[in-house]
Amino acid sequence: MVRNAADFNAFLLASRPDPRTHRPDPSRMGGFLARHPETGRALALLKARALTSGFANDTYNSLDSLIFVNAEGTATAVRWAMVPEEAARPPEGPGVGRDYLFHDLIGALARGPLRWHLVVTVAGPGDPTGDATVPWPAGRRQVDAGTLTLVRAESEEGGPCTGITYDPLILPEGMGPSDDPIPAARSAVYARSFTLRSGEAVTASAVTGTAIRSGGQ
Amino acid sequence: MRPVERFPLFARILHWLMAAMILTMLFVGIAMVATVEPAYHRLVDLHRPLGICILLLAVVRLVNRWLIRVPPLPDTLPPALRVAARLSHVVLYALMIGLPLVGWGMLSAGAYPVAMWPGFALPPILPHDPALFAMLRHLHTWLALALFGVVLIHLAAALLHGLLLRDGVLPSMTGGRTG
Numbered sequence: 001m002v003r004n005a006a007d008f009n010a011f012l013l014a015s016r017p018d019p020r021t022h023r024p025d026p027s028r029m030g031g032f033l034a035r036h037p038e039t040g041r042a043l044a045l046l047k048a049r050a051l052t053s054g055f056a057n058d059t060y061n062s063l064d065s066l067i068f069v070n071a072e073g074t075a076t077a078v079r080w081a082m083v084p085e086e087a088a089r090p091p092e093g094p095g096v097g098r099d100y101l102f103h104d105l106i107g108a109l110a111r112g113p114l115r116w117h118l119v120v121t122v123a124g125p126g127d128p129t130g131d132a133t134v135p136w137p138a139g140r141r142q143v144d145a146g147t148l149t150l151v152r153a154e155s156e157e158g159g160p161c162t163g164i165t166y167d168p169l170i171l172p173e174g175m176g177p178s179d180d181p182i183p184a185a186r187s188a189v190y191a192r193s194f195t196l197r198s199g200e201a202v203t204a205s206a207v208t209g210t211a212i213r214s215g216g217q
Numbered sequence: 218m219r220p221v222e223r224f225p226l227f228a229r230i231l232h233w234l235m236a237a238m239i240l241t242m243l244f245v246g247i248a249m250v251a252t253v254e255p256a257y258h259r260l261v262d263l264h265r266p267l268g269i270c271i272l273l274l275a276v277v278r279l280v281n282r283w284l285i286r287v288p289p290l291p292d293t294l295p296p297a298l299r300v301a302a303r304l305s306h307v308v309l310y311a312l313m314i315g316l317p318l319v320g321w322g323m324l325s326a327g328a329y330p331v332a333m334w335p336g337f338a339l340p341p342i343l344p345h346d347p348a349l350f351a352m353l354r355h356l357h358t359w360l361a362l363a364l365f366g367v368v369l370i371h372l373a374a375a376l377l378h379g380l381l382l383r384d385g386v387l388p389s390m391t392g393g394r395t396g
Contacts, residue, residue, distance in 0.1 A: 163328065184255040188257040195350070198351035
């Protein structure tokens, strides 16, 4: 959506709701988009993206690029996506309740495992690695690098995902940051928010262990 | 036995090497928490191994300090400054060892890998506990600010001895001529 942390800060200020109308001020947002046509183009791509019916058939695209280094030391710029095996279906109208996307996912897992493929897209010559707002041309080489299989859901309460920050720069050996400035900004900001969040009193989880055991009903 | 005038060479090397490392570390720490630019992860990647280096050298230095004969403070020094000198050194040693340990413990409690260089990370020294992480993360900042303060006091005291009192304290560490 934006190229770097400074632009993101300007974007947040421009999209801040007006205290009287409770909506973003169109003149401020218009001014930002005039200065940042790349954000306008990225927002148009985001709007054109087809929504799916839930988490189980949705694709995650990294947008940010990483550098993969092979055993011989050759560095390659990549972007990556988690592509579901389930075919994408459009949403069937609004679901029931605030947490229906979670309950649908729990229900799907009760019927069987869900799989996503880690699809790595290799940059072509001249593809921008330092600008997450620009898509790479279609037809770039893609590698199916692995399969993620989810067999069950776990609640936040007492679950293994609690109290961990998903820092985009904590990477396995052979993977490193590119010249994309966004992952470093996220890493810095997440470290701060993780400290603040971890110091707060624990609140009740929206999706409880009991809800998961009952199969999302 | 005549009292020694200077610290032995090994103690002086340790002192000046660690002085450079600790000053670097304090400014790396301040810079990395103040930026969201790509320098952030390069500074953090430097901060962790440098901190562990300081911890190891501080332990070597503490053992060395017990083994060597330390030059006595000048008899002309008032008792209050004598106590202050002793106390500030205890605090310096405690922070040189405590600050890296709190950093290591804090990363352990936050389930962060304690990465030293690509492919090598230290084991955690505390169990994964978010509340403990938050407490230690704040403690790390407070202790670092305390170290900043004690380093400044140490520096001011060295200049006081060297420029105003002109006793043998500063040459005992610089290796220059005393008296």
